Amino acid sequence: MPFGVLVIGPAGAGKTRFCAALQTYGDVQSRSIHVINLDPAAEDIPYRTDVDVREIVTVDDAMAELKFGPNGGLVYCMEYLLAHSEWLEEKLLAFAPEDTILFDCPGQLELYTHVPVMPRLVALMQRWDTRLCVAYMMDSVSLGEPSKFIAGALAGLSAMLQLPLPRLTVLSKTDLLAPDVLEEFLEIGSATTFLQTCDNRNTKFLKLTTVIANLLDDHSLLSYVPFSIHDEDSPSHVLTYADQLTQYTDEAEVRIPRDIEGEEEEDPDTAFKALMHHHR
Numbered sequence: 644m645p646f647g648v649l650v651i652g653p654a655g656a657g658k659t660r661f662c663a664a665l666q667t668y669g670d671v672q673s674r675s676i677h678v679i680n681l682d683p684a685a686e687d688i689p690y691r692t693d694v695d696v697r698e699i700v701t702v703d704d705a706m707a708e709l710k711f712g713p714n715g716g717l718v719y720c721m722e723y724l725l726a727h728s729e730w731l732e733e734k735l736l737a738f739a740p741e742d743t744i745l746f747d748c749p750g751q752l753e754l755y756t757h758v759p760v761m762p763r764l765v766a767l768m769q770r771w772d773t774r775l776c777v778a779y780m781m782d783s784v785s786l787g788e789p790s791k792f793i794a795g796a797l798a799g800l801s802a803m804l805q806l807p808l809p810r811l812t813v814l815s816k817t818d819l820l821a822p823d824v825l826e827e828f829l830e831i832g833s834a835t836t837f838l839q840t841c842d843n844r845n846t847k848f849l850k851l852t853t854v855i856a857n858l859l860d861d862h863s864l865l866s867y868v869p870f871s872i873h874d875e876d877s878p879s880h881v882l883t884y885a886d887q888l889t890q891y892t893d894e895a896e897v898r899i900p901r902d903i904e905g906e907e908e909e910d911p912d913t914a915f916k917a918l919m920h921h922h923r
């Protein structure tokens with residue numbers, strides 16, 4: 644049974660670039676990482692898609708032919724996928740047990756909070772023996788203001804409540820944060836304390852934000868994994884967490900770095916760093 648990570652989060656949080664960076668890392672490490680695009684509205688995908696929902700349905704077609712708006716069209720497409728789940732099952736059956744599959748999901752959080760389509764899809768995939776976890780992408784911009792932080796964390800919490808899976812919260816685009824801000828945030832390890840350190844707190848809602856922050860702490864929502872497409876160590880950190888969540892390493896074979904033809908065997912980390920540098 645393959646191991647899958649559902650990559651979810653608001654539009655623009657960095658899901659697609661995250662999948663691309665992990666796939667590149669997998670190429671260098673000779674770890675088989677596949678990406679499945681589950682976003683029927685996706686454009687310009689920067690990774691190799693092994694499976695793409697747009698093969699069977701697209702939001703553009705739903706809008707043109709059935710006169711849906713963009714959000715209604717998306718819900719229609721995901722329900723269409725659910726109704727034709729044998730297509731996805733067949734694709735998933737083709738993967739090997741040691742494969743890692745990243746599901747690049749649509750960004751509209753309504754899909755995880757208002758309609759039952761994603762929980763149903765998850766239940767089906769579990770029935771097909773795919774071990775899953777969720778990576779919720781939270782944009783680092785959320786650390787800029789207490790209200791953004793609360794909104795981002797609660798959006799993640801509400802999506803995760805619908806998906807009964809082990810989860811990790813990825814703090815994306817950390818290269819955009821001042822290094823001391825990131826370091827301090829990760830060191831604090833408590834939403835309540837973090838909000839107390841913010842200068843720009845809205846005193847009107849102080850009691851409310853404190854209660855919410857306590858709730859976040861109780862649910863360990865501050866155990867973030869930092870991620871940046873410009874940091875070559877990020878993919879391995881995230882994969883280590885995800886592997887632990889799904890016990891990937893119990894079954895996967897230990898892999899030997901790929902020998903580049905005619906060249907001396909290269910240290911995979913060095914090769915990955917070179918590749919990432921090249922992509923910048």
Ligand SMILES: Nc1nc2c(ncn2[C@@H]2O[C@H](COP(=O)(O)OP(=O)(O)OP(=O)(O)O)[C@@H](O)[C@H]2O)c(=O)[nH]1
Nearest residue numbers: 653654655656657658659660661750816871872873
């Ligand atoms: N600086 C920086 N920019 C990033 C990073 N990750 C993504 N971005 C940028 O953020 C924007 C959105 O990234 P995507 O990966 O397309 O985000 P998404 O969550 O897939 O977006 P949707 O497909 O709209 O849901 C793009 O302009 C990326 O170049 C990062 O780690 N650092």
